[in-house]
Amino acid sequence: MSRMTEGQTSKISLLVLVVIFITLILSFLSIYISIEAFLANDDLSATYFLIVGFIGLSISAYMLSQTRRRIRIAIKPPPIMTTITCEKCGFKNIREFQRGDYIFKEVEDTCPKCKEKMYISAIYREVKEKKEEKWL
Template sequence: MTEKAESPAARTSFFYLAIILVTLILSVIALSLGVTALQGGDASAGSYALVGFIGLALSAYMLLQTQRRPSRVTFEMPQVITTILCQKCGFKNIRDFQRGDYVFKEAEPCPKCNEKMMIASIYREVKEKEKERLS
């Protein structure tokens, strides 16, 4: 269950690419108009430059989004632990869960005292990713 699958949302459409191209062209035009206006001492140079830079940034961002590696989804399975306990001498054997294990199932004889052992617990341990500040 650790297979990976490609999300269809990651595909890029022609329409999307066309929008990026148009934005890019308009931004370049706005920038060149800004430069011309600056040379002519026109006060609107700042506005052209602003629109141009915003357009450039937007199209660059959109282009980056299309180049992003397709999002991959995974299916992680937690590690489950089985604890086998000897009722007589208290010997503990901790191992990964195996199919067929269940709590209170009789297990193999104890290696210390040869008494029948029993599955005392089956659980998974969760490592908290972040400290809970509001507990």
């Protein structure tokens, strides 16, 4: 049940990847030239190249993040747990959900402690809650 079901991933266009790659190279080149210009005391050129470099880097990072978002399409069913409880002594056994389980179903297994009948007392999924801001 908790197995991840992968959806179909979309094909990323080769052209997009080439464009991202070229933009990245040009951006790094621009930053490199800006450093050289800075060392040569040409502050104006250095500033221009630095701005162009960072704009190029931002654009390629944005494009890359967009492509990554497209790749991650998958439905992940959460793990569902079934709690089996002994009618008499209250002994509890937790296992993964199996098809056919339902709350208050009497199961065939007997209690390992007192050999009494057992029933399904709970079926649930656990979710880790994201921490909310304290003042809320």
